Amino acid sequence: MIEVLPANPEKLAERLGEPGWLKEARKGAAAVFKAVPWPDRKTEPWRYAAGRLKNVPFDLPLALPKERSLSRDALPAVVRKRLADADLAGFLVFLGPDLVYAELAPELEEKGVVLTSLHQALRSHPELVEANLYKAIPARQKGNAEDKIPALAAALWTYGAFVYVPAGVEVEKPLAAFFVSEAEELEVSRTLILLDDHARLAYAEEHLSESEGEAVHVGMTELILRPGARLVHANVQTKNRASHHLYRQRALLEKDAALKDLAVNLGARFALSEVGSELLGPGADSEMLGVYFAAGDQHHDHYTLQHHVAPHARSDVYYKGVAKDEGTIVYQGLIKLEPGAQKTDAYQTNRNLLLSRKARVESVPQLEIAANDVRCSHGSSIAPIDEEQLFYLETRGIPRPSAENLLVAAFLEDVLGRVPLENLAHHVARVIEEKVRV
Amino acid sequence: MANRLEIQDLWVSHEGKTILKGVNLVLPLGEVHALMGPNGAGKSTLGKVIAGDPNYQVEKGRILLDGEDITELTPDERARKGLFLAFQYPVEVPGVQVANFLRLALKERLGQEPPIAEFYARLKEAIELLDWDESVLSRYLNEGFSGGEKKKNEILQLLVLRPRYAILDETDSGLDIDALKVVARGVNSMRGPEFAALVITHYQRLLNYIVPDVVHVMMDGRVVKTGGPELALELEKRGYDWLKAEVAGA
Numbered sequence: 001m002i003e004v005l006p007a008n009p010e011k012l013a014e015r016l017g018e019p020g021w022l023k024e025a026r027k028g029a030a031a032v033f034k035a036v037p038w039p040d041r042k043t044e045p046w047r048y049a050a051g052r053l054k055n056v057p058f059d060l061p062l063a064l065p066k067e068r069s070l071s072r073d074a075l076p077a078v079v080r081k082r083l084a085d086a087d088l089a090g091f092l093v094f095l096g097p098d099l100v101y102a103e104l105a106p107e108l109e110e111k112g113v114v115l116t117s118l119h120q121a122l123r124s125h126p127e128l129v130e131a132n133l134y135k136a137i138p139a140r141q142k143g144n145a146e147d148k149i150p151a152l153a154a155a156l157w158t159y160g161a162f163v164y165v166p167a168g169v170e171v172e173k174p175l176a177a178f179f180v181s182e183a184e185e186l187e188v189s190r191t192l193i194l195l196d197d198h199a200r201l202a203y204a205e206e207h208l209s210e211s212e213g214e215a216v217h218v219g220m221t222e223l224i225l226r227p228g229a230r231l232v233h234a235n236v237q238t239k240n241r242a243s244h245h246l247y248r249q250r251a252l253l254e255k256d257a258a259l260k261d262l263a264v265n266l267g268a269r270f271a272l273s274e275v276g277s278e279l280l281g282p283g284a285d286s287e288m289l290g291v292y293f294a295a296g297d298q299h300h301d302h303y304t305l306q307h308h309v310a311p312h313a314r315s316d317v318y319y320k321g322v323a324k325d326e327g328t329i330v331y332q333g334l335i336k337l338e339p340g341a342q343k344t345d346a347y348q349t350n351r352n353l354l355l356s357r358k359a360r361v362e363s364v365p366q367l368e369i370a371a372n373d374v375r376c377s378h379g380s381s382i383a384p385i386d387e388e389q390l391f392y393l394e395t396r397g398i399p400r401p402s403a404e405n406l407l408v409a410a411f412l413e414d415v416l417g418r419v420p421l422e423n424l425a426h427h428v429a430r431v432i433e434e435k436v437r438v
Numbered sequence: 439m440a441n442r443l444e445i446q447d448l449w450v451s452h453e454g455k456t457i458l459k460g461v462n463l464v465l466p467l468g469e470v471h472a473l474m475g476p477n478g479a480g481k482s483t484l485g486k487v488i489a490g491d492p493n494y495q496v497e498k499g500r501i502l503l504d505g506e507d508i509t510e511l512t513p514d515e516r517a518r519k520g521l522f523l524a525f526q527y528p529v530e531v532p533g534v535q536v537a538n539f540l541r542l543a544l545k546e547r548l549g550q551e552p553p554i555a556e557f558y559a560r561l562k563e564a565i566e567l568l569d570w571d572e573s574v575l576s577r578y579l580n581e582g583f584s585g586g587e588k589k590k591n592e593i594l595q596l597l598v599l600r601p602r603y604a605i606l607d608e609t610d611s612g613l614d615i616d617a618l619k620v621v622a623r624g625v626n627s628m629r630g631p632e633f634a635a636l637v638i639t640h641y642q643r644l645l646n647y648i649v650p651d652v653v654h655v656m657m658d659g660r661v662v663k664t665g666g667p668e669l670a671l672e673l674e675k676r677g678y679d680w681l682k683a684e685v686a687g688a
């Protein structure tokens with residue numbers, strides 16, 4: 001772990017041609033980074049991941065844009081493979097910190113939909129970016145150890161996506177961004193997705209790697225849903241087993257806004273996903289789904305936050321994890337209700353399936369409720385794969401790996417079935433099947 | 439020896455307790471044998487051990503399938519060689535649809551993906567024979583099935599997978615007379631020179647519909663008597679006590 005940032009944030013802002021307010025924000029974040037300690041076991045949500053954090057090579061050189069671009073045919077093979085079975089209205093491809101390819105259906109462009117890099121948006125839509133960046137994940141946090149990595153991310157991000165859907169515009173087919181990690185660099189990204197009043201969008205962010213080298217990625221995603229906006233959002237991580245992947249997502253949901261979110265971790269050696277929704281307006285609805293599968297010595301750590309500020313809002317977390325070999329899966333979640341959050345419906349469920357005795361699992365759901373007229377529930381379960389079911393399937397000629405695969409698919413079916421991105425759900429199911437079999 | 443399932447001096451224990459104590463039994467292809475005996479005799483254990491249940495330890499003896507020693511094979515390897523066990527208590531598998539499960543099992547049984555038309559032809563034929571409805575195919579395997587439906591589902595699998603040797607463990611228990619007839623019709627449709635069944639039952643009743651060639655009686659972990667169909671009738675009339683006395687006296 002490092003005590004000094006690997007780049008000077010002010011010089012970085014100048015090099016990237018950023019406006020003054022952003023330079024100031026980076027400076028502020030750098031001050032927080034300097035002031036707070038690294039997370040340890042006592043830091044939420046690092047209880048189980050602090051040990052892994054020690055092995056993350058934050059001292060790798062910061063990934064700086066090199067202004068590369070590629071033709072569609074020359075895109076990394078992992079991306080071309082994904083494009084072959086996706087039906088998208090537009091997508092971005094990042095190779096390391098470079099936006100190397102972008103495409104958006106012309107009719108969406110005409111309606112004012114924006115799909116580009118955050119730096120491009122700083123030039124094309126400066127007021128939108130200034131008004132919304134760092135709104136869901138502030139550059140200057142409170143100043144606890146849990147802010148160390150968000151502060152690093154706010155000070156040093158060098159790339160990321162910007163998506164904007166104007167008021168009343170409904171984007172029918174999904175949009176996507178593919179982030180292809182490169183080895184031996186510290187990659188710091190930031191994504192801002194902004195849906196104006198009653199806008200509609202489905203968007204998937206995929207994190208992949210092309211080589212087998214070690215890489216560190218710190219990514220922050222901010223989702224801003226104005227009144228009545230509806231967003232389907234997925235974050236799918238299938239990186240190589242040498243990667244470290246630290247991800248935080250916060251959504252701000254105003255009145256009657258609806259988010260359907262899916263967090264998937266299948267790759268990387270160590271992945272930590274923190275996904276939170278702030279329910280700021282009555283009628284807001286946040287459904288948060290999660291699927292993860294740790295094999296070998298992988299560690300997949302998940303944290304969810306359902307923060308109810310407004311009354312009459314609903315949130316539902318449903319996370320399912322699978323572990324085999326010596327994999328570690330962790331779920332921690334908090335339902336937090338402010339005093340004004342009367343008539344809240346908030347649910348939280350975490351279920352875990354273990355394919356080996358050596359796999360490790362933690363499941364810690366939590367409630368913190370300051371309102372009385374609410375409906376809240378939480379539940380968690382941990383179970384080994386059912387040997388009787390396996391035997392039954394095997395007696396029908398189905399070999400054990402296939403039988404395990406059937407049972408894992410059956411276990412995850414209800415989560416993946418709730419994802420309104422069918423192609424993506426199939427892709428996730430296929431990657432899981434490969435993992436069960438090897 | 440080819441063309442038979444043969445159990446030779448089989449000793450089996452479970453968590454240190456000996457359950458099977460030297461079972462000998464020969465089931466030639468083309469025949470249907472009944473296996474009867476009081477509760478706790480070890481009939482289900484024998485069925486599960488033949489199928490390869492890892493919960494039981496084979497202490498001694500062999501299981502030969504068409505002359506090949508299968509005692510050390512995994513359950514799926516045995517099944518692919520043509521063995522089938524209809525469970526006394528079929529297992530519920532939520533999230534796995536009957537049709538998907540059958541297609542996968544048939545693929546493994548045939549060693550290749552079955553042509554879709556052939557697969558559906560087999561399904562349709564089996565469902566009709568069982569007086570069933572195609573809606574069962576989209577249900578989750580045994581989940582929420584009544585006792586009778588679970589038994590019927592075992593026979594559905596038998597009909598689709600077409601094994602060479604089938605062990606039916608109390609497939610009749612809990613069935614009313616109509617369901618019993620349906621199950622018997624399913625099993626009888628499989629009868630022929632390339633099929634053999636070991637029908638485990640408590641009651642003579644089933645044997646009115648599936649008439650066995652040979653009847654074995656098991657007591658306390660051993661096959662103690664083997665005879666023709668008339669043996670089942672005699673057991674029905676006189677119970678097991680006379681046999682117990684006969685075994686003890688011998």
Ligand SMILES: Nc1ncnc2c1ncn2[C@@H]1O[C@H](COP(=O)(O)OP(=O)(O)O)[C@@H](O)[C@H]1O
Pocket residue numbers: 452457475476477478479480481482483484493
């Ligand atoms: N899985 C098991 N756990 C504990 N005891 C068992 C198990 N399987 C069989 N047994 C014991 O072995 C004996 C034979 O049981 P079983 O094979 O079910 O008999 P049957 O089918 O003839 O009624 C019984 O005493 C039973 O309690």
Ligand SMILES: [Mg+2]
Pocket residue numbers: 481482483526608
């Ligand atoms: Mg029994």
